[in-house]
Amino acid sequence: MPRSRRAGRVRGSLLALTLLAPALLGAAPDGSGETISLTGNGPGRRLDVTLTQVVDPASPAGPEPSGAGRLIATRFRLENTGTAVYQDFPAPAAHLLDTAGQRYTGDDVPTTAGPVFPETVTLDPGGTAEGFITFRLPADAEPAAVQFALDTGLADDVGQWSLPLP
Template sequence: MPRSRRAGRVRGSLLATALLALALLATALLGAAPDGSGETISLSGNGPGRRLDVTLTQVVDPASPAGPEPSGTGRLVATRFRLENTGTAVYQDSPAPAAHLLDTAGQRFTGDDVPTTAGPVFLETVTLDPGGTAEGFITFRLPADAEPAAVQFALDTGLADDVGQWSLPLP
C-alpha cells in the first residue's frame, strides 16, 4: 500500500492537498482503496501543551438530516470523531471547521455541525481538560456525484500545521 494512502499526518494544508491529489491518482491507476478509519493520530496545535489524539471512528454516507432538508446540497456525509486531550493545556476549539473532506476530484469541503440521524454533533465549542475525551459527528455537504476520498482534521479550528488524514474507501 503506498504510504500516502495510509492514515497519518501531513504538514501544511497545501502540501496535504497536493499529496492527496497524487495519492488519488495512484489509487485510480492501481485500483487500491484502503479504509483508514479507526486509526488514531496524535496531533499538535500551535500553542504550548496543545495535543489531541484524534480517531475517525465512523463514516455515514449518505447521512439523513435530523431536521428539515438543508437547501442547496446534494447529500450529507457524517463522520464520527473521538477526541482525547493528551496535552497539558485545556483544549477549547470548534471541531466542525477543523475538519475537511476531500473528494476524488480534489475539491475540499469544510465540516459543519448539521444534525443528522447518524448521531449527535459536537457542540459548537468543545472544551476538554487534559485527559478529557469527547465524541461527535461532523457533517459535510457534498454534491450528489462527489466521491469522498479522505478526511482531514487539524487543531486550532483547522489552522494548525499538524494535519491528520484518513483515507476513505472509494466506491
C-alpha cells in the same frame, strides 16, 4: 513579476498537491479506527483523534438543508493528551476531500447518524469527547479522505484518513 513570487506560487501549488496526492492515490492511513496524535500551534496543545464512523449518505435530523446534494456524517473521538486545555471548534477543523480534489469544510448540521459536536468543545487534559461532523457534497462527488487539524483547522499538523472506511 519578480522571480521569487513565481517560485512561491509554485511551492504553494506543490504543497497543495503534496497534501492532496495521498488522498487521491489512496496512500493515506486506512481510517479503520486509527488514532492519530496531532499537535496545535500553542504549547501543550495535543489531541489523539480517531475517525470511528462514516455515514454516507446521512439523513438530516430536521428539515432538508438548502443546497445539499448529499450529507456525509463522520464520527470523531477526541482525547486531550496535552498539558493545556483544548478549546476549539471541531466542525471547521475537519475537511473532506473528494476524488476530483475538491475540499469541503465540516459543518454542524444535525443528522440521524448521531449527535454533532457542540459548536465549542472544551477538554481538560485527559478529557474526551465524541461527536459527528457533517459535510455537504454534490450528489455525484466521491469521497476520498477526511482531514482534521487543531486550531480550527489551521494547525500545521494534519491527520488524514482514507475513505471509504473498511
